[in-house]
Amino acid sequence: MIEKGKISALQMGILMYHAILATGILFIPASVYDAAKQDIWLSPIWASPVGFLCIFIAYKLNKLYPEDTIIQYSQRILGTFLGKTLGLILLLMLVTSLSVMFWQYGEFVVSEFLPHTPKFVIIGMMILLCASAVHGGLEVVGRLAGMVFPIFFLLFLVIIVLLLPDIEIKRMLPIMENGMMPSLKGSLVLYTWFAQFGIVYFFLPFLTNREKAMKFGMLSVLVVMLTLVLTNIVVIWIFGNVTENFNAPFMSASRYISIAEFLSHLESLVMAIWIAGTFIKLCAFYYTVVLGTAEWLNLSDYRPLVLPLGLVIGVFSLKAFLNSSEAAEHFEIVSKGFMDTLVYGLAIPMLLLLAAYIRKLIVRHKGESEK
Amino acid sequence: MKGVYIGSVTVVVVLLFLYQWPKMKSNDRKEKAAFATIAMIGWAAAVVYIIFPEMTSPAKVLDFILVQVRNFIFGPI
Amino acid sequence: MKRSIAICFICMAIMLLTGCWDRRETNDLAIITGVALDKTEEGLIELTVEIHSPGGSGNRSEMGGDSGGGKNKTILQTGKGVSLADAMEDLDEKLSRQMLWSHAEAIVISKAFAETGIRDELDFFVRHPEPRLRSYIFISDGKAKEIIALRPSLERSSSEVLIKLAESEVLMKVTLFDLMEMLKGESGTSVLPMVAKSPREQGKAVLETVSYINRSAVLKQGKMIGSINDQLTRGVLWFRNEIKESIVTVKPEEADGYISMDILKGRTVLIPEMDGHRLKMTVKIEMIDDVIQNQTDWNLKELEKLQMLEAALAQKIEQRLTDTLEIVQKELKADIVGFADEFRRKYPEKWKKEKADWEERFATVEVTFDIEAEVLRTGRGSAPQ
Numbered sequence: 097m098i099e100k101g102k103i104s105a106l107q108m109g110i111l112m113y114h115a116i117l118a119t120g121i122l123f124i125p126a127s128v129y130d131a132a133k134q135d136i137w138l139s140p141i142w143a144s145p146v147g148f149l150c151i152f153i154a155y156k157l158n159k160l161y162p163e164d165t166i167i168q169y170s171q172r173i174l175g176t177f178l179g180k181t182l183g184l185i186l187l188l189m190l191v192t193s194l195s196v197m198f199w200q201y202g203e204f205v206v207s208e209f210l211p212h213t214p215k216f217v218i219i220g221m222m223i224l225l226c227a228s229a230v231h232g233g234l235e236v237v238g239r240l241a242g243m244v245f246p247i248f249f250l251l252f253l254v255i256i257v258l259l260l261p262d263i264e265i266k267r268m269l270p271i272m273e274n275g276m277m278p279s280l281k282g283s284l285v286l287y288t289w290f291a292q293f294g295i296v297y298f299f300l301p302f303l304t305n306r307e308k309a310m311k312f313g314m315l316s317v318l319v320v321m322l323t324l325v326l327t328n329i330v331v332i333w334i335f336g337n338v339t340e341n342f343n344a345p346f347m348s349a350s351r352y353i354s355i356a357e358f359l360s361h362l363e364s365l366v367m368a369i370w371i372a373g374t375f376i377k378l379c380a381f382y383y384t385v386v387l388g389t390a391e392w393l394n395l396s397d398y399r400p401l402v403l404p405l406g407l408v409i410g411v412f413s414l415k416a417f418l419n420s421s422e423a424a425e426h427f428e429i430v431s432k433g434f435m436d437t438l439v440y441g442l443a444i445p446m447l448l449l450l451a452a453y454i455r456k457l458i459v460r461h462k463g464e465s466e467k
Numbered sequence: 468m469k470g471v472y473i474g475s476v477t478v479v480v481v482l483l484f485l486y487q488w489p490k491m492k493s494n495d496r497k498e499k500a501a502f503a504t505i506a507m508i509g510w511a512a513a514v515v516y517i518i519f520p521e522m523t524s525p526a527k528v529l530d531f532i533l534v535q536v537r538n539f540i541f542g543p544i
Numbered sequence: 545m546k547r548s549i550a551i552c553f554i555c556m557a558i559m560l561l562t563g564c565w566d567r568r569e570t571n572d573l574a575i576i577t578g579v580a581l582d583k584t585e586e587g588l589i590e591l592t593v594e595i596h597s598p599g600g601s602g603n604r605s606e607m608g609g610d611s612g613g614g615k616n617k618t619i620l621q622t623g624k625g626v627s628l629a630d631a632m633e634d635l636d637e638k639l640s641r642q643m644l645w646s647h648a649e650a651i652v653i654s655k656a657f658a659e660t661g662i663r664d665e666l667d668f669f670v671r672h673p674e675p676r677l678r679s680y681i682f683i684s685d686g687k688a689k690e691i692i693a694l695r696p697s698l699e700r701s702s703s704e705v706l707i708k709l710a711e712s713e714v715l716m717k718v719t720l721f722d723l724m725e726m727l728k729g730e731s732g733t734s735v736l737p738m739v740a741k742s743p744r745e746q747g748k749a750v751l752e753t754v755s756y757i758n759r760s761a762v763l764k765q766g767k768m769i770g771s772i773n774d775q776l777t778r779g780v781l782w783f784r785n786e787i788k789e790s791i792v793t794v795k796p797e798e799a800d801g802y803i804s805m806d807i808l809k810g811r812t813v814l815i816p817e818m819d820g821h822r823l824k825m826t827v828k829i830e831m832i833d834d835v836i837q838n839q840t841d842w843n844l845k846e847l848e849k850l851q852m853l854e855a856a857l858a859q860k861i862e863q864r865l866t867d868t869l870e871i872v873q874k875e876l877k878a879d880i881v882g883f884a885d886e887f888r889r890k891y892p893e894k895w896k897k898e899k900a901d902w903e904e905r906f907a908t909v910e911v912t913f914d915i916e917a918e919v920l921r922t923g924r925g926s927a928p929q
Contacts, residue, residue: 192526338724389505393497393501394497397498400501407513408505410509411512411513417527426526436529
């Protein structure tokens with residue numbers, strides 16, 4: 097095994113919480129609103145089964161091959177050639193996905209806060225920062241997540257509490273005006289986020305208490321769902337039908353806070369927690385890419401790959417989308433619920449699990465006929 | 468201007484080599500090869516983007532492929 | 545070797561970490577405190593901004609009068625263009641400093657502008673990351689620029705006067721966010737406070753007067769169609785459950801004078817009902833009042849008199865609301881009282897059919913009132929005999 101470090105199941109759960117939520121907390125309300133209108137708070141509930149399923153499949157696969165990550169057991173299940181091909185597809189998707197995440201991060205910082213700063217500086221600094229964390233290994237990333245989580249959660253709750261004076265519960269009525277369909281359609285967008293739980297297949301072999309992996313994984317999905325429901329419900333209580341005017345409603349809501357005239361302009365607080373969370377998210381995905389590539393190439397150490405892969409990802413993320421309409425096109429595809437994350441998070445592991453069971457059946461069959 | 472950009476990307480790649488190369492043990496030939504290959508891919512991609520800034524990106528290619536696959540499986544939406 | 549590379553990296557980090565691309569120092573900024581929007585005769589948009597001038601002593605404004613200017617530390621600047629952004633560009637050329645919009649808390653729109661529609665230009669304020677959603681919006685009777693050019697003697701600037709006026713909540717208080725919500729609402733109507741200049745006192749400079757809110761503008765689909773006076777505005781506020789402060793003076797039957805009461809708390813609940821094709825709305829109001837003046841010789845400690853007073857108060861409010869409804873429903877045909885949203889919330893399915901011709905249907909809503917007035921404190925004594 098290349099990775100020598102170990103993390104606890106709890107740390108894994110927290111890592112996954114950030115890996116899913118960091119970008120979601122800002123962008124999800126707006127993109128879900130297009131379809132679900134005032135029912136956006138229902139959509140995370142409909143979408144969460146995808147997350148539970150992803151964790152379940154990854155856990156089952158890990159049960160069969162406890163010491164391996166997906167790159168390794170795909171070769172054991174499908175044979176070297178097919179397994180390698182699948183691994184390559186997986187890695188390419190992860191690199192692409194990561195480059196889009198970095199692009200999103202850069203785009204948001206540039207458009208909301210630092211309009212005159214060149215994007216390559218913002219993305220470049222983040223890549224360097226993530227690279228240093230990933231260089232430290234899974235243990236470092238896991239501990240960082242554990243460190244960031246309490247601050248993230250506390251500040252999130254503070255923002256919610258400060259928003260309370262402005263809420264108007266009426267704005268979420270009527271619930272399910274057009275039946276279930278709008279909120280179900282809205283949940284298609286969320287599949288993208290929940291399917292990202294699939295990447296636990298890179299972390300499961302390195303747990304100290306593997307028997308708790310399932311428990312904490314499920315808990316993580318649950319907390320992500322609850323956080324999203326809370327975010328969406330607060331956004332709809334504050335903004336109602338105006339939600340669609342904002343790119344990042346939660347950000348705009350924090351801007352809207354004004355208590356006793358002096359406690360206002362709190363968007364920098366949200367930005368701070370958002371960047372901290374995004375950093376963990378990017379680290380998690382960066383780490384999977386680096387580890388996956390090293391395992392795919394059968395290297396003895398993944399550290400030399402950190403910087404060059406960062407360069408590749410950086411280049412691709414700067415050019416991921418040339419303008420906002422290209423990005424809109426991308427997110428339009430996302431909103432139809434068919435996304436790369438769904439492929440690498442859910443479809444591929446599902447396929448592998450199926451193949452593994454079939455293989456087992458054949459082996460057993462052979463064993464019986466030999467007797 | 469493009470020359471300057473290419474120059475700076477090259478400097479970055481050279482720095483990567485200077486930083487990482489001495490850290491790798493001399494018998495890790497595989498690691499060295501992997502490192503060099505990926506770094507060169509990154510450099511090449513950057514140079515190509517500098518020369519052809521309008522070129523498509525992996526994100527867009529993947530989107531295109533996924534839409535094709537989706538249309539193949541579920542029919543066009 | 546290793547050290548030199550490390551130094552190289554540090555140098556690079558220093559170069560990259562300066563973080564000064566987006567620096568904005570206070571003395572490079574023109575802090576905008578108020579905005580006025582006018583339409584010129586050629587149809588161009590005229591954007592006037594009130595800029596806080598940080599200079600200490602007696603800055604003279606380009607339009608300001610000379611007397612009493614010492615306190616007023618604001619200057620005005622105007623830009624013109626085909627759109628708001630275009631006008632801003634023009635304004636930018638005339639200003640030595642970079643504009644900071646995040647303190648623009650009063651936005652005045654002229655009547656002429658509002659009549660041609662404000663929806664498109666509001667887009668600018670929403671899209672721009674700086675202006676705040678809590679900025680107050682006003683419609684001016686005359687030119688908006690004239691409102692913002694006033695030199696009030698009590699407050700530091702005219703935009704501050706406007707902000708205070710809105711915050712007192714005597715009449716309408718509408719923020720940018722409220723306006724957006726109204727524009728997107730089911731009925732598509734909105735109501736905004738109207739400001740006018742108070743008449744100039746003798747012997748004072750032309751600009752040395754204040755603006756005040758006296759009417760409310762009614763907009764349909766973002767276009768102003770009319771206005772209502774202060775009495776009717778209070779009626780509308782009752783319907784919208786936004787009443788905060790109001791003094792009601794009644795003359796109960798059999799009494800020989802007037803009794804004035806201050807509203808401590810008023811709460812309105814709209815209960816819609818759809819009965820076949822008929823639309824009904826019950827307006828349920830609960831209010832608590834204090835007596836602040838008693839011209840009559842009534843002793844309000846008598847329970848009987850108190851009940852009569854309460855009845856008179858309820859009747860007075862009902863009368864006012866009926867008058868309001870008369871104008872709003874029959875004349876303006878604008879649902880600024882928020883019936884549409886109530887119907888939608890209670891009857892989402894049936895509402896879809898009603899929505900199409902709501903303007904006509906709104907006029908047919910039968911309204912019944914259920915007003916409960918309670919006089920909490922009557923004070924001691926009555927008018928001296």
